[in-house]
Amino acid sequence: MARAPDPSTNRRFATCRTIAALILRDMSATYGRSPGGYVWMVLEPVLGITLLTAIFSAGFRSPALGTNFAIFYATGLVPFLMYSTISSAVANAVRTSRPLLAYPGVTFFDTLAAKLLLTTLTQALVSLIVITAIRSIYVTQTVIEFGTILTGYTMLIGFAAAVGLLNGFLFMKYELWGRVWSIISRPLVFISGVIFLYENMPEPYRGWLWWNPLVHCIGKIRSGFYIHYDALYASPIYVFIVTGLVGLTGMLFLSRHYRELLEI
Numbered sequence: 001m002a003r004a005p006d007p008s009t010n011r012r013f014a015t016c017r018t019i020a021a022l023i024l025r026d027m028s029a030t031y032g033r034s035p036g037g038y039v040w041m042v043l044e045p046v047l048g049i050t051l052l053t054a055i056f057s058a059g060f061r062s063p064a065l066g067t068n069f070a071i072f073y074a075t076g077l078v079p080f081l082m083y084s085t086i087s088s089a090v091a092n093a094v095r096t097s098r099p100l101l102a103y104p105g106v107t108f109f110d111t112l113a114a115k116l117l118l119t120t121l122t123q124a125l126v127s128l129i130v131i132t133a134i135r136s137i138y139v140t141q142t143v144i145e146f147g148t149i150l151t152g153y154t155m156l157i158g159f160a161a162a163v164g165l166l167n168g169f170l171f172m173k174y175e176l177w178g179r180v181w182s183i184i185s186r187p188l189v190f191i192s193g194v195i196f197l198y199e200n201m202p203e204p205y206r207g208w209l210w211w212n213p214l215v216h217c218i219g220k221i222r223s224g225f226y227i228h229y230d231a232l233y234a235s236p237i238y239v240f241i242v243t244g245l246v247g248l249t250g251m252l253f254l255s256r257h258y259r260e261l262l263e264i
Contacts (some may be wrong), residue, residue, distance in 0.1 A: 005256040018106055021182025022097075022114035041126050045081050049073050049130070052195065063228050064197045071131075071140040075222045076194035078130055079153070082123040083160040084188075085215060089119040090177055094254065095172055098262050108258050112168075124153075153219030155236055158243040159213050165250030172261040173253075193218045198233055213239045 053069040063072035093115035102104045135142065145152035172175045189195070201209060210217050216239050219231035 001100040002252060006197075015107075015110060017096075018110045019114045019117065022023045022100070022106075022110060022255055025116060026118050034135055041122060042129055045074070045126065045130050048077050048081070049134075049220055051192060052077065056195075065222065065229055066141055066149075068138050068140045069135045071225065072141055072197070074130055075220050075225050076133050076192075077189075079129045079156055079221050080189060080194045080214065082120075082127060082153075082154055083217070084185075085123055086116065086119045086157060086160035087164040087167065089115045090161050091167035093164075094168055094258050094262070100126065101262065112165070116164075120157055124187050124258065127174050143227045145224040145227070148224035149221055150175040151236060152219075152224060152234075155213075155220060155243075158247070159217060159239055160248030162243045162250065163216060163246050167250070169250055169253040169261075170258065173257070188212075193222075198231075213242050 018084065049070055052073040056073075057069045063069045065072055090112060091112045094101075094108050096207065097106075097108075097111040100111065101108060167177075167181060170181075191209055192212060193209075198206065198209060198215050199220055210233060214232040216236070219234040220236065223229045223231040223234065
């Protein structure tokens with residue numbers, strides 16, 4: 001007598017199929033509407049790196065690390081843009097998927113997972129293209145330590161997803177919060193170790209900046225490119241604790257209130 005399939009196994013397959021379908025839909029809606037959709041994903045960090053390189057190379061002989069301005073700013077700006085894009089995508093995942101949640105086979109978790117996976121894979125590909133291109137064009141004198149870089153990106157992606165989860169609830173609950181967040185998050189590029197090294201900041205500002213998880217993430221990633229840069233201040237444990245607290249809080253509030261918030 002044939003054994004009936006395990007219901008939990010069927011549900012897992014259904015969830016995977018749903019997430020895959022949502023990813024394909026988002027790819028078409030987000031990047032496929034115009035021929036330049038995917039190109040702009042690469043051009044944005046390239047233009048930012050070019051601008052920073054032009055500005056600071058005019059006033060300084062060498063960057064804070066190494067001898068090449070482009071790779072120094074790329075190892076800061078590319079991860080920062082990944083954080084910004086992932087957190088924004090996750091924050092808006094449920095709200096932008098309102099029509100799809102009317103289908104019984106689609107859950108709010110499916111929409112979050114699809115957005116997170118697609119955005120992470122896209123940004124990882126962008127990072128690979130930009131960093132590889134710079135290292136191919138210039139003599140950067142960098143040595144790749146994949147383990148360290150992977151740790152840094154894991155910290156970054158986890159924190160970005162956590163911020164997105166909490167903001168996903170706050171954006172729907174409080175309309176004003178979206179405007180407030182756009183204002184208070186603008187200085188992040190200047191206080192996250194993108195342009196300047198954490199060690200070069202004077203006290204007491206350096207002590208304050210330590211509490212910014214992005215400083216730890218970007219410092220860890222940079223240390224994977226510069227063999228003599230240890231970034232001893234970067235604490236994965238601290239970032240993962242903050243990520244867990246923020247992410248669990250956001251997931252708890254979203255799971256309990258997303259239906260009533262979508263009806264507002």
